[in-house]
Amino acid sequence: MPIIIAIVLLSILRYFEVGPFAEFSWWWIGGLFLLAFIWFEFIERMLGLDKRKAHEQLEKARKERVGKAFKK
Numbered sequence: 001m002p003i004i005i006a007i008v009l010l011s012i013l014r015y016f017e018v019g020p021f022a023e024f025s026w027w028w029i030g031g032l033f034l035l036a037f038i039w040f041e042f043i044e045r046m047l048g049l050d051k052r053k054a055h056e057q058l059e060k061a062r063k064e065r066v067g068k069a070f071k072k
Contacts, residue, residue, distance in 0.1 A: 003039065007032045 010029050013021035044050050 003032060003036045007036060 007029060010021065010024070010032070013019070014024050014026065014029060
């Protein structure tokens with residue numbers, strides 16, 4: 001997620017030509033886009049991070065259901 005924030009901030013600063021970012025090449029920002037794409041499409045899947053996040057969300061929802069069921 002930090003890379004997405006960096007891409008957005010750099011794009012905004014470059015577009016509005018703020019300070020030293022006025023001379024910043026769009027190729028660097030495009031490279032960051034490519035890096036983020038490769039990370040989220042390939043590397044995250046190879047490391048299993050996408051399934052781990054999904055599993056954690058399902059486990060949290062299950063615990064909430066169990067808590068509500070026993071609370072009544």
